[in-house]
Amino acid sequence: MKFTWFNLMPWQDLPDDFREKHRSVWVDIDSRLFDPERANHLYNEYMDLLEYSSTLGFDGIGVNEHHQNGYGIMPSPNLIAASLARRTKDVGLVVLGNSIALYNPPVRVAEEFAMLDCISGGRLVAGFPVGTSMDTNYCYGQIPALTREKYNEAHELIKRAWSEPDPFAFNGRYNKLRHVNIWPRPIQKNMPVHIPGGGSVETYDFCIDNTYSYSYLSFSGYIRAKALLQGYWDRVAERNAPDTSPYRAGFAQTICVADTDEEAERLYSEHVSYFYNRCLHVYGGFADAPGYRTIKTIQSGALSQYAPPTGGYGHLSWKDLIEQGHVIAGSPETVRQRMEELIKGLHVGNIFCLMHVGNMPKDKCMYSTKLFAEKVMPHLRNMFPEYKDDNRFWCSPMANAAKPATPAYEHEVAAAVGGKN
Amino acid sequence: MELKTVKTHHVPVQYYEGGKGTPLVFLHGAGGIVEGDPLFNKLAETHHVYAPLLPGYGASEECGELRDMLDFTLHTADVVEALGLKDPILVGHSMGGMIAAEMAAIAPASVSRLALICPAGLWLDDHPIPDLFAMLPYEMPQYLFHDVEAGTKLMTAGVALDDPEWLKGFLVMNARQMGMAGKILFPIPERGLSQRLYRIKAKTVLIWGDGDKLIPPAYAHAFKKGIAGAELVSIAEASHMVPMEKTDQVAAAIAKLG
Numbered sequence: 001m002k003f004t005w006f007n008l009m010p011w012q013d014l015p016d017d018f019r020e021k022h023r024s025v026w027v028d029i030d031s032r033l034f035d036p037e038r039a040n041h042l043y044n045e046y047m048d049l050l051e052y053s054s055t056l057g058f059d060g061i062g063v064n065e066h067h068q069n070g071y072g073i074m075p076s077p078n079l080i081a082a083s084l085a086r087r088t089k090d091v092g093l094v095v096l097g098n099s100i101a102l103y104n105p106p107v108r109v110a111e112e113f114a115m116l117d118c119i120s121g122g123r124l125v126a127g128f129p130v131g132t133s134m135d136t137n138y139c140y141g142q143i144p145a146l147t148r149e150k151y152n153e154a155h156e157l158i159k160r161a162w163s164e165p166d167p168f169a170f171n172g173r174y175n176k177l178r179h180v181n182i183w184p185r186p187i188q189k190n191m192p193v194h195i196p197g198g199g200s201v202e203t204y205d206f207c208i209d210n211t212y213s214y215s216y217l218s219f220s221g222y223i224r225a226k227a228l229l230q231g232y233w234d235r236v237a238e239r240n241a242p243d244t245s246p247y248r249a250g251f252a253q254t255i256c257v258a259d260t261d262e263e264a265e266r267l268y269s270e271h272v273s274y275f276y277n278r279c280l281h282v283y284g285g286f287a288d289a290p291g292y293r294t295i296k297t298i299q300s301g302a303l304s305q306y307a308p309p310t311g312g313y314g315h316l317s318w319k320d321l322i323e324q325g326h327v328i329a330g331s332p333e334t335v336r337q338r339m340e341e342l343i344k345g346l347h348v349g350n351i352f353c354l355m356h357v358g359n360m361p362k363d364k365c366m367y368s369t370k371l372f373a374e375k376v377m378p379h380l381r382n383m384f385p386e387y388k389d390d391n392r393f394w395c396s397p398m399a400n401a402a403k404p405a406t407p408a409y410e411h412e413v414a415a416a417v418g419g420k421n
Numbered sequence: 422m423e424l425k426t427v428k429t430h431h432v433p434v435q436y437y438e439g440g441k442g443t444p445l446v447f448l449h450g451a452g453g454i455v456e457g458d459p460l461f462n463k464l465a466e467t468h469h470v471y472a473p474l475l476p477g478y479g480a481s482e483e484c485g486e487l488r489d490m491l492d493f494t495l496h497t498a499d500v501v502e503a504l505g506l507k508d509p510i511l512v513g514h515s516m517g518g519m520i521a522a523e524m525a526a527i528a529p530a531s532v533s534r535l536a537l538i539c540p541a542g543l544w545l546d547d548h549p550i551p552d553l554f555a556m557l558p559y560e561m562p563q564y565l566f567h568d569v570e571a572g573t574k575l576m577t578a579g580v581a582l583d584d585p586e587w588l589k590g591f592l593v594m595n596a597r598q599m600g601m602a603g604k605i606l607f608p609i610p611e612r613g614l615s616q617r618l619y620r621i622k623a624k625t626v627l628i629w630g631d632g633d634k635l636i637p638p639a640y641a642h643a644f645k646k647g648i649a650g651a652e653l654v655s656i657a658e659a660s661h662m663v664p665m666e667k668t669d670q671v672a673a674a675i676a677k678l679g
Contacts (some may be wrong), residue, residue, distance in 0.1 A: 137607070137608070141608045143604055145600035145603055145604055190514075232646065278577055288609070289554050289555075289603065290595045290598070291596055291603045293596060298593050299593060
C-alpha cells in the first residue's frame with residue numbers, strides 16, 4: 001500500500017452564514033474574506049503538517065492545484081512541493097498535479113517537474129489532471145470543448161520533452177515550438193504519473209494506455225465511489241490490460257482518528273461540518289461548462305451516479321457522513337476496519353489520506369495523523385502481497401541524495417546563545 | 422418549414438427551408454432553431470428562407486474540425502455556396518449575427534445585404550455581457566426576455582428535470598450545442614471582429630430590443646459606429662429574444678433590405 005498525506009489547504013475563516021450570504025466558494029468568492037497575513041500563518045501551518053506527516057511513515061505527501069477557491073488556497077502546488085523537497089527526506093512528493101492544459105507553453109510543467117525531481121533526488125510522483133471545469137474553464141478561460149484536445153497535446157509535448165535526448169520541433173495545434181530542449185531533465189526515466197479523474201471514460205482509457213494510475217479524488221467517500229471505480233476496473237478488463245494491479249488506482253478519503261468513536265465525533269465534527277457545509281458550497285452554474293464533458297461520458301449516465309447526494313452535502317449530519325462513508329472516523333480499530341473495506345472494496349493501492357479537514361486546527365490534525373500512522377497504517381500495509389514489487393506507479397529516489405544544510409539563520413541563533421557554528 | 426441536408430466539405434449540414442421570394446439565409450443564435458420558429462415563418466411569407474444548423478445543433482452531425490472564428494466563418498460560407506446561393510440576404514441573431522458579420526467582413530463582395538439582430542462579437546469593458554455559460558436554466562429568462570414570465574413559460578415548456586432520461590437528453594443536447602457555441606463565445610464572446618468591421622460593404626440593418634439585458638443596446642451603437650452607413654432599428658419592450666417577442670417588427674426591419 002502507498003499512503004499519501006494529502007492536504008487541500010482550506011481557508012479556515014469562512015463565516016457562519018457563508019452559504020446564505022455568498023454564492024460560491026469557488027470562482028467568484030469574495031476577495032474581502034481573504035486576509036493575507038492570516039494566510040501567512042495558514043500556509044506555514046499546512047506546510048508544517050505536511051513535513052510532520054513525512055516523519056511518521058507515510059509514503060507520500062501530496063499537494064494539488066485549485067484556483068480562486070476557498071477550500072484550496074494552492075494555485076501553485078509546485079511552489080509548495082519545492083519547499084517540501086528541501087525540508088523532507090525519503091518521502092514521495094505527490095503533485096496531483098499540474099493542469100497541463102493551462103500552462104503556456106506546457107514545457108513549463110516538464111521543466112518544473114524536472115526541477116522538483118532533481119531537487120528532491122527523484123522523489124516526484126507527477127499528476128496531470130484535466131482540471132475541474134471551475135478551474136480550467138471558469139477561472140482560466142479555456143474553451144470547454146477544446147480543453148481535452150489541448151490537454152492531450154500538452155501531455156504528448158511533456159512526455160517527449162522529458163524523453164527525447166535531442167532538440168526537436170513541435171508543431172502542435174496549440175503549441176508551436178521550434179526548439180524543445182528542456183534543461184534540467186528529471187532523474188526518474190519512467191516518471192510515475194497519477195491522473196485525477198471523475199468518471200470520464202476517456203480518462204480511464206488514457207490511464208490504461210499510458211500505464212498511469214487513475215485517482216478518484218472525491219469528497220463523497222468510498223461507498224459512493226464503488227460504481228465509478230468498478231467502471232474503471234471493468235474498462236481495465238475490457239481493454240486487456242496486462243494486470244489488475246491495485247496500484248493502477250488511487251482514492252482520496254477523509255479520515256479522522258481519535259481514541260474512541262465518541263471522542264472522534266467530539267473532536268472533529270465541527271471541522272467536518274465546516275468542510276461539507278461551507279467549503280463545498282459551489283454555485284451550480286460553475287459546475288460543468290457545456291462541452292467540458294464528452295458526449296460519451298454524459299451518455300454513460302455515470303455523472304448522475306457520482307453527483308453529490310440529493311440536496312447537497314449541507315444537510316448531512318455527522319452520523320450521515322459516517323454511515324454513508326463520506327468520512328471515515330472513529331477509534332483506530334473502527335478506522336482500520338473501514339479502511340480495509342475501502343481498500344478491498346475499491347481494489348485501490350494508493351490512498352490519499354485527507355487528514356486535515358476544513359477548519360481543523362494544527363494540533364488536532366497532528367493528533368489524528370499520528371494515531372493513523374501508528375495504530376492504523378501498519379495493519380493495512382500488506383493488503384496486496386502479490387503486488388508488493390509493483391513500483392510502476394511510485395517514485396524511485398536516487399541513492400545518496402544531497403542533504404540540505406541547516407538554514408544559515410539558525411547558525412546565527414545558535415551562535416547568539418553561545419552554541420557552536 | 423422543411424428540414425433538409427446539404428453536403429459540405431466537412432460534414433453534412435441540416436437546414437430548414439421554406440417560402441418563396443428573394444433568397445435569405447438566417448443564422449440562428451446559441452439556443453439554436455426549431456420547427457415552428459416564428460421569425461422563420463414570418464420571413465417565409467415574403468422570402469425563400471434557408472436556416473442552416475451549426476454542426477452539433479439539433480440532430481445534426483458534430484464537426485470537431487471547426488474550432489475557431491475563421492473556421493466557423495468559412496464553414497458557413499461553404500454552406501451558402503453548397504445551397505447554390507449567391508449573395509443572399511444574410512441575417513443572423515446573436516451568435517449567428519457574429520458569424521454573419523464576420524462573413525461580410527471577410528468577403529465583402531459576397532455579402533451586399535446584411536441584417537444583424539443583437540449580434541455578439543464585440544466587447545465593451547463598461548458594459549460586460551453576462552456570462553451565459555455560468556447561468557442556470559432558471560436564471561436565463563431574466564436576461565433573454567422583456568416579459569420574463571412569458572419567457573419562463575416558453576423556456577420551461579416540456580421540461581422534466583425530475584426525469585433522468587429527459588435530463589440526460591438535455592445534458593447531451595446542451596453539451597453538443599453550447600459546447601460548439603463556446604468555441605467562439607466562451608469565456609468572452611469576442612474574437613477580433615471590431616478590427617474587421619470596417620471591411621463590411623453591405624447595406625446593413627442593425628435590429629435591437631431596447632431592453633436587451635444580455636447584449637445591451639450600447640453594443641448596437643458600437644456596431645453602428647463600426648459599419649459605414651448601418652441603420653439601427655430599435656424595438657421597444659423587447660430583450661435579447663426580440664425575434665420571438667416582436668417578430669413582425671423584426672421582419673419589417675429585415676424587409677428594408679429587399
